[in-house]
Amino acid sequence: MDRSDNWIDRAVPGFRHAAFSRRAFLAGTAATGLVGALPRQSYAQSGAPVDPATIPGPAWSGGTRGGRGINIWLDGSVNFDPLLAFGRADYYNLSNFYRGLTFLALGSEPQLDLAEALTISDDGLTYTFTLRDGVLFHNGRAAVAEDFRWSIERAVSPAQASWVQGFMASVAGHAEFVAGTSATLAGVTAPDVRTLVIQLSSPDARLLSILGIPPFYVLPREEVEGLGEAFRETPVGTGPYRLQSYDGASSQIVASRFEDYIYRDHLPYLDELEIRWNVPADLQYLQVSRNEADLSMAIPSSIVGEIKADPALSARFSAENSFDVEWWPLNVLKPPFDDVRVRQAINLAIDKTRLATFGTNPTGHIYPPSLLGFDQTAPVYPHDPDRARALLAEAGVTGLAMKIGVLDSASADNARMAQLMVQDLQAVGIAATIEQRQETSYDLGSALVDEYDMWNMGWGMGLPDPSELVSNLFGTGGAANFGGYSNPGIDAQGAAAIGITDRAERAAAYAGIEAALLADAPFLFVGVGQLNSFRSERLQNFAYDPALWTYWDRYWVTDA
Amino acid sequence: MPDAQPSRRAGRGRLRPDAAIGLAIVAFFVLAAVAPGVIATHDPLVSLPNGLTEAGTPRPPGDAGFLLGTDVLGRDVFSRVVHGAQVAVLIAVVPNLIALAIATLVALAAGYLRGAVEVVLMRLTEAFLVLPLFLIAMAVIATIGPSTATIVLTLAFVSWSYPARVLHGEVRRLGNAPHVEAARSLGAGSLRITLRHILPHLTPLLVVYFSMNAAYMVMLEAGLAFLGFGVQPPAPSWGLMLADARDQFFRPWLIIVPGLSLALLCIGLSLLGNLSERDTPFNSRRVLL
Numbered sequence: 001m002d003r004s005d006n007w008i009d010r011a012v013p014g015f016r017h018a019a020f021s022r023r024a025f026l027a028g029t030a031a032t033g034l035v036g037a038l039p040r041q042s043y044a045q046s047g048a049p050v051d052p053a054t055i056p057g058p059a060w061s062g063g064t065r066g067g068r069g070i071n072i073w074l075d076g077s078v079n080f081d082p083l084l085a086f087g088r089a090d091y092y093n094l095s096n097f098y099r100g101l102t103f104l105a106l107g108s109e110p111q112l113d114l115a116e117a118l119t120i121s122d123d124g125l126t127y128t129f130t131l132r133d134g135v136l137f138h139n140g141r142a143a144v145a146e147d148f149r150w151s152i153e154r155a156v157s158p159a160q161a162s163w164v165q166g167f168m169a170s171v172a173g174h175a176e177f178v179a180g181t182s183a184t185l186a187g188v189t190a191p192d193v194r195t196l197v198i199q200l201s202s203p204d205a206r207l208l209s210i211l212g213i214p215p216f217y218v219l220p221r222e223e224v225e226g227l228g229e230a231f232r233e234t235p236v237g238t239g240p241y242r243l244q245s246y247d248g249a250s251s252q253i254v255a256s257r258f259e260d261y262i263y264r265d266h267l268p269y270l271d272e273l274e275i276r277w278n279v280p281a282d283l284q285y286l287q288v289s290r291n292e293a294d295l296s297m298a299i300p301s302s303i304v305g306e307i308k309a310d311p312a313l314s315a316r317f318s319a320e321n322s323f324d325v326e327w328w329p330l331n332v333l334k335p336p337f338d339d340v341r342v343r344q345a346i347n348l349a350i351d352k353t354r355l356a357t358f359g360t361n362p363t364g365h366i367y368p369p370s371l372l373g374f375d376q377t378a379p380v381y382p383h384d385p386d387r388a389r390a391l392l393a394e395a396g397v398t399g400l401a402m403k404i405g406v407l408d409s410a411s412a413d414n415a416r417m418a419q420l421m422v423q424d425l426q427a428v429g430i431a432a433t434i435e436q437r438q439e440t441s442y443d444l445g446s447a448l449v450d451e452y453d454m455w456n457m458g459w460g461m462g463l464p465d466p467s468e469l470v471s472n473l474f475g476t477g478g479a480a481n482f483g484g485y486s487n488p489g490i491d492a493q494g495a496a497a498i499g500i501t502d503r504a505e506r507a508a509a510y511a512g513i514e515a516a517l518l519a520d521a522p523f524l525f526v527g528v529g530q531l532n533s534f535r536s537e538r539l540q541n542f543a544y545d546p547a548l549w550t551y552w553d554r555y556w557v558t559d560a
Numbered sequence: 561m562p563d564a565q566p567s568r569r570a571g572r573g574r575l576r577p578d579a580a581i582g583l584a585i586v587a588f589f590v591l592a593a594v595a596p597g598v599i600a601t602h603d604p605l606v607s608l609p610n611g612l613t614e615a616g617t618p619r620p621p622g623d624a625g626f627l628l629g630t631d632v633l634g635r636d637v638f639s640r641v642v643h644g645a646q647v648a649v650l651i652a653v654v655p656n657l658i659a660l661a662i663a664t665l666v667a668l669a670a671g672y673l674r675g676a677v678e679v680v681l682m683r684l685t686e687a688f689l690v691l692p693l694f695l696i697a698m699a700v701i702a703t704i705g706p707s708t709a710t711i712v713l714t715l716a717f718v719s720w721s722y723p724a725r726v727l728h729g730e731v732r733r734l735g736n737a738p739h740v741e742a743a744r745s746l747g748a749g750s751l752r753i754t755l756r757h758i759l760p761h762l763t764p765l766l767v768v769y770f771s772m773n774a775a776y777m778v779m780l781e782a783g784l785a786f787l788g789f790g791v792q793p794p795a796p797s798w799g800l801m802l803a804d805a806r807d808q809f810f811r812p813w814l815i816i817v818p819g820l821s822l823a824l825l826c827i828g829l830s831l832l833g834n835l836s837e838r839d840t841p842f843n844s845r846r847v848l849l
Binding site for chain 1: 605606607613615617632639702705706714787788792793794797804806807808809810811
């Protein structure tokens, strides 16, 4: 690759090199408008020590720096372009290579990361970020406001057509930019190298959370454009680890501590981080139990019983709530499922506690437990066959037969859950049959209502905000609302809740939406997927959050 | 060398030992299929109240009175295997008979009528032979939807071609046999010759193919069920039981029991296929008489 083709080299000759000359720099910045841009040396040397109290994320203390941590994954392939990382091994490792304006701490709470200060205008429409001094990319170049602007613009650009394109819909000029009538995203500007301004067209309380997810982390444009498709396996960002080697044939990446990381005086703990993918779940268990790897997040539910039975292993295990929402939509447009009493009866008929064996936390909610708006006291459906029978009788339904579609039959747990449901439904007089399909619900889409009365669905939340569920799962015409459910009242409440800036008020609004949804019962409410996490004896300070999963910058190993 | 060639009288009506073993195995599974309630100890579809341990894990063989243990849903594995024989035997017999009926029709039509009919039918048969039949079965079931009728017809559809080709050769040979020439010279018509003088001679071959094809059918259905294209849960199909056990790392009985049942039935059917023409009760000579 001829790196001289990179935009930053063209714009600012010598910018990234030690032989950088003041003349060349001034000529370049004058030509491109990057006035005020600073060279690497200037940032690296002038960056003031970071106060550890301002470092976002879970707490850490003690431990020894050094050593290598190994995390292993099921995925068959990886892609480290933040917009194209759709697997677990890649998406949940992005924060090791990249960082952004904000970072999602425990509770998925957004905290300032590469931005050291934020000012929000009184009308809630203007967000002004001041960047930390001394942030460097892994290639040695300073990260400036223009990089943040370009990265956000890339994430929502029509050329990328990424899954996060709509997340910035409230940014001024988004519609024009996405439609192609504007060349730039007008609402995001970089007035100087350390200031980024985001102008909204309507208040959006989600903005800081959105900026905290990996697709909006900052990227070095010259690397993205210069590497082309190779960027997918050559992550270059500002994160705590820097790519050392990528071995696709062996399904392995080794990353080393980034010596110029913005929090280098404190983090990361590990000298090296190894990521292995293509590791079967049972093998993951064996490797971690023998301390040959340090962390698996994919222990099969079938092994959990054995782990829990052994106190030594049990201490290294935890079942974590994910942001993978699990629900079974009902065909609400088809009689008798258009009758709310029948839908409620189905919810009452199923003993959800029995589903807990299969990698599910059967909360009976649509919101994951740690999500804003989750209300522990919400009226979820208990297992009450008598009430279910009474509701069916009240609705005049007898001898009901229903067909359950088990999509994505590659996962044995879906069929197991369906079989338990068949038994419970039979107990209230509903004869249910199962049909397994290899396809996912997303493959079949709107055709599902032509074939099934109920089917399994899952949604991995990309944005840790309930608005994503309202708009996609049960909002009218939502992307995953294949059952055709429509409630104008919920649609209106959801639209209004996006603009509520007070967190408590917003949580109450979303709790109200879930309560209305529960009463309407358009689904069989199940809960969230659970991640069975298993650690080696040497891995310490494990912390987990469903948005980013792991925090490898602050884990350490005992034999460092 | 009188001992080298056993007399016809000595061999008639007597089963070879391997065939006898095969017959015994098959008979056991047929019994299980016909009267599963007599052998099974529990309802195969119901999760039993004591079917799981306190930790919520399946019970191993012998635990809490479960002979072959329980599965992940707390159902009795022994009862499921016994009821699973119903599916296996059904699949071994019904699509097999349909497939052999198609094969016989094609072979008789092509072998006796010859000419353009033979060319068309045999090229069609050869075309079927080169197709990836398992994938075609998957595609057909995925398109129509899995049901017992679909599976039976699909298995018949994908497995008639090989016996048709072999039977066709036999029909051609018999078409020139002296007894057929004799019948023809006596004025017998094509239909009569085909039905009375050729078809009965195919019977021993059909019996052998029936047993061979039966094992193939059972394996094919188990493979389809394993991939989710066969009998649907909660039916106790052995292929489904194997599919359900594929992540049961610490519970080998969940794999061994249905796997062994499958293997035993297939071995039994194959051994049964070792019945010689002399051994079979459908002896062609007897039919001719």
